[in-house]
Amino acid sequence: MGNPLHHTNRSVHSGGFELKIRLFLRVGVIGLILYSILISSCSESDKTVSTVTLEEEGTGEVYFVKYDGGDTVLRYTHNLGSSPKDVFFVFTNAGSSNSNSTISVIGNQTTNQSPQTSTFSKDFPIGQASGFSVEAKTRLRDRPELIQLDLPLITLGEESGQRVSQLIQTDRQSATLGSSQSFLDWDFNRNTQVSVTATLRKIIDVSTDVVLNLWVADNAWDSCSKKFCMTSDKLNAFGEKFLKSGSDNDIYEWVTNIFGAPWGTHSNSAYISASAAGEIDILFYDIDADNSDDGGVLGFFWPKDNAIRDSSDTTNYTNISNERLMFYIDSVMAANPQDILDQSGAGDSTWDITDEMPAEMVATLAHEFQHMIHFYQKTMIRAGSSSETWLNEMCSLVTEDLVADKIMANGPRGTAYDTYSAGSSGNSSGRLPWFNSINYYGLIDWYSGSAVYYSYATSYAFGAYIARNYGGAGLFQKIIQNSYTDETAVTRALSDMGHDLSFADLLKRWGVAVLLSGDTTASSGYQYNSGNSFVSTLDSVTYELGSINLYYYSPLPAITESSSFAVSSMYKTSNRYFKVGSEMTNSGTWTISMPSGVKLTVVTRDSD
Numbered sequence: 222m223g224n225p226l227h228h229t230n231r232s233v234h235s236g237g238f239e240l241k242i243r244l245f246l247r248v249g250v251i252g253l254i255l256y257s258i259l260i261s262s263c264s265e266s267d268k269t270v271s272t273v274t275l276e277e278e279g280t281g282e283v284y285f286v287k288y289d290g291g292d293t294v295l296r297y298t299h300n301l302g303s304s305p306k307d308v309f310f311v312f313t314n315a316g317s318s319n320s321n322s323t324i325s326v327i328g329n330q331t332t333n334q335s336p337q338t339s340t341f342s343k344d345f346p347i348g349q350a351s352g353f354s355v356e357a358k359t360r361l362r363d364r365p366e367l368i369q370l371d372l373p374l375i376t377l378g379e380e381s382g383q384r385v386s387q388l389i390q391t392d393r394q395s396a397t398l399g400s401s402q403s404f405l406d407w408d409f410n411r412n413t414q415v416s417v418t419a420t421l422r423k424i425i426d427v428s429t430d431v432v433l434n435l436w437v438a439d440n441a442w443d444s445c446s447k448k449f450c451m452t453s454d455k456l457n458a459f460g461e462k463f464l465k466s467g468s469d470n471d472i473y474e475w476v477t478n479i480f481g482a483p484w485g486t487h488s489n490s491a492y493i494s495a496s497a498a499g500e501i502d503i504l505f506y507d508i509d510a511d512n513s514d515d516g517g518v519l520g521f522f523w524p525k526d527n528a529i530r531d532s533s534d535t536t537n538y539t540n541i542s543n544e545r546l547m548f549y550i551d552s553v554m555a556a557n558p559q560d561i562l563d564q565s566g567a568g569d570s571t572w573d574i575t576d577e578m579p580a581e582m583v584a585t586l587a588h589e590f591q592h593m594i595h596f597y598q599k600t601m602i603r604a605g606s607s608s609e610t611w612l613n614e615m616c617s618l619v620t621e622d623l624v625a626d627k628i629m630a631n632g633p634r635g636t637a638y639d640t641y642s643a644g645s646s647g648n649s650s651g652r653l654p655w656f657n658s659i660n661y662y663g664l665i666d667w668y669s670g671s672a673v674y675y676s677y678a679t680s681y682a683f684g685a686y687i688a689r690n691y692g693g694a695g696l697f698q699k700i701i702q703n704s705y706t707d708e709t710a711v712t713r714a715l716s717d718m719g720h721d722l723s724f725a726d727l728l729k730r731w732g733v734a735v736l737l738s739g740d741t742t743a744s745s746g747y748q749y750n751s752g753n754s755f756v757s758t759l760d761s762v763t764y765e766l767g768s769i770n771l772y773y774y775s776p777l778p779a780i781t782e783s784s785s786f787a788v789s790s791m792y793k794t795s796n797r798y799f800k801v802g803s804e805m806t807n808s809g810t811w812t813i814s815m816p817s818g819v820k821l822t823v824v825t826r827d828s829d
Contacts, residue, residue: 233595242647244722260502283733284823291817297808305828308802308809309780311732313820314791315725317458318664319810321790322816328784328801329810341493364409364521398424402436405541407550410509414541417506423456431473431501435460438506441552443808447813448514449556452507458574459555462583462628463471463590464505469762472587474622478762479694480594480616484527484546487601492527493544501593502547503586505555514557515578522548522592524600548589555582580630584621585629591620594603598701608706609669614677615684616697623694623764633681633769635774641754655681657771657778660735663792664728665708685769686731687711690746693719694764724794729822732796735778736824738771784811791819804828 273293277286280300288295299308313319353364396402404417417438425433439452444450465471477483484498506516526547528539557579559570574583595616600607607613618633626639635651636644648654655678662668664683669675688696699714708724715722722730730746737743741752748755754765771778780798791797802809813821 223430226353241358256303257415273768279823282825283744285729286657286823288812288813288815288821289817290815290819295813296546296810297510297813297821297823298808299823299825301805301825303806305804305806305826306802306825307800308805309736309826310799310811311736311822311824312788312791312799312800312815313729313732313822314594314663314793314795314818315723315728315820316793316818319790319793320816320819323787323789323817324791324800324815325787325813326785327812361553362491363517364523374604374814377435377677396421396434398422401439404504404506404543406437407538407541408509410511415510417504419504419506422451422453423460425460426466429464429473431464431499433460433464433473434500436502436504438504438552440737441506441556447507447512447556449553451552451556451557453580455556455574456505456537458579459503459505459550459583459586462574463586464501472583472624472628474588475621475627475762475764476590476594478760479592479620479698479764480622480700481598483590484597485602487597491529491531491539492601493529493546497546500546501524502543502545503550504547505550505552505670507553508549508551512553513551514553517554518551519554519582520548520550522587522589522596524596524778546593548593550582550585554578561614565663575629580628583628584630587620587624588617592616595701597654599704599706603702603704604706606706608710609665610675611665611680612665612700612707613709615680617808618681619675619684619688619697622681622688622766623697625767626765633677634685634769636767636769638767641767642752643750643766643768643773646773647777651774653769653771654678654683654774654776657774658776660779661792661795664794665790666794682735683731685766686734686749687715687727689716689751689755690730690734690764691720693713694759694762694767695757698759724819728796729792729820732798732822733824735771735796736780736798736826738769740826741768756827 231411231718275288275295276298277288277295278298278300279286281781284299286295286297288297301308312324315407330547340387357460367626393487398421400421402421402442404419406415406417407413408415418440419438419480420442421434422442423433423435425435435456437456441447441451443452463472468474482554484493484495484813486495508520511517514782515646523538525538525541526543526545527545528537528542530542530544531539532542532565555578556572558570558576559578573579592613595613619631621630622634625634626641630639631638631651633652635648635653655674659675659678660682662675667673684697696714696718699717700710703713703717705713711727712722712724715727732751734743734747741750749769749771751768754767757764757766778798779801782800782802782803786799788797801811815821
């Protein structure tokens with residue numbers, strides 16, 4: 222992780238103001254008064270506040286306060302000018318651990334506004350968020366825990382590996398249209414191994430470097446007993462979305478153009494040979510046998526299938542490897558013809574690939590394909606170990622975003638794929654409503670249970686921010702094609718593109734972008750919303766990302782409104798947002814105490 226103290230002297234000015242900084246050490250009576258005020262807002266277990274007081278003045282729309290916290294107190298004044306402004310504080314914990322020390326802010330008398338007297342003090346337990354709840358049925362894009370098969374944990378002797386690999390290739394090449402195969406999987410609901418008998422229903426060979434095999438479980442095919450069944454027309458539509466004759470017209474080409482090949486040469490004999498890259502298998506079946514048509518696991522990639530089957534390896538589940546390049550798609554949701562269900566359960570009964578659930582499943586194809594490529598490009602040939610979950614999932618979510626308009630699926634932005642503006646207010650679709658409700662959660666932790674949906678949302682919100690500010694498809698190509706598996710993958714990619722930014726810098730800038738997402742004229746580095754698309758081009762393929770206005774989503778961003786408050790903790794790699802003044806002019810002053818490692822950014826906006 223980058224040094225959280227790096228680049229703390231950067232500031233952005235507006236309105237012709239010049240920066241003036243005054244640092245004074247004050248002791249004696251003033252210090253004792255400040256000590257008395259601050260200690261009253263802290264618990265008895267908190268560290269005693271020093272009588273040393275700093276003073277600083279800031280100005281402009283964005284100001285990174287040069288205050289290191291710890292045992293000092295800051296009296297901060299922001300010069301606002303004559304136009305009414307709303308003032309926001311963003312606190313950033315860029316450290317690698319949660320902060321359990323108190324942040325205290327006391328608003329003093331301002332030119333035209335008296336301070337609020339309420340004190341805000343609240344901790345947010347994992348999985349709980351004010352104003353937003355997890356629905357009984359929610360679409361989980363995949364199984365994030367399955368992408369953590371570490372390497373090189375499993376190895377085979379060279380002779381054994383070659384022999385088994387040759388047998389696998391012989392078996393796979395003999396598969397013909399209409400042939401049957403038993404695929405091994407694990408039912409996590411019942412905690413047991415399962416075997417899925419499926420038939421090869423379609424082969425797509427368009428004379429490229431790969432053949433696509435589409436398998437459907439026999440109990441999921443036409444006239445099955447499930448809620449909805451796969452048919453030839455449905456399978457053909459999904460197949461053409463993934464691989465199609467011609468150029469610049471399918472998921473395979475669009476995604477490999479960014480990230481590279483999904484398989485190829487490698488040096489680990491415990492894994493299927495490089496020649497396996499010639500075929501990709503997709504299995505449509507009822508994942509977890511839940512017969513759910515609008516909730517549950519939509520699909521997943523599991524790298525155990527890239528490994529040679531080892532009957533004794535239950536740790537990595539290679540004992541149930543299918544020994545091929547493949548991923549899984551839920552057949553019931555893929556076959557669901559109903560666009561948007563009303564409370565009676567009625568809806569459009571004519572299936573089309575652009576309907577709500579089929580479109581979700583097309584986005585799932587792109588999402589899981591990134592995981593497949595990520596495993597090879599990052600884990601197998603560059604890093605030798607798995608990426609942190611938030612990083613890998615962020616790359617898949619942004620992949621959906623990058624190809625949304627191409628695959629005609631709205632993706633994680635939750636706005637119409639052919640609308641490049643930020644859309645309209647009241648939007649409750651996509652990942653961003655979840656982020657708005659818990660924008661104080663940490664980025665690099667991956668939560669479990671119902672809170673996993675918040676992790677998806679946070680990873681996407683950050684990925685959407687860096688994609689729109691630092692190069693889109695080109696940036697994410699560099700993130701995957703380097704040897705780092707944590708936040709360094711992001712900062713190294715940025716460095717390769719000419720941006721000298723620490724991870725702390727990114728977190729602080731991201732916090733600013735959240736607050737300014739309603740402004741289409743925000744400076745580069747602070748943009749979610751240009752009013753149009755953000756365009757990037759790789760090898761003559763153009764990718765467009767739509768604008769995002771976080772204030773257009775329901776719920777609205779979680780921003781506490783109070784000029785005086787105290788908070789006792791912050792998650793690692795997180796931001797917390799406070800509106801400390803409304804319709805202020807001339808100047809406002811606040812007295813601030815916070816632990817070292819936490820940084821403060823002041824953001825002002827014209828009042829409505």
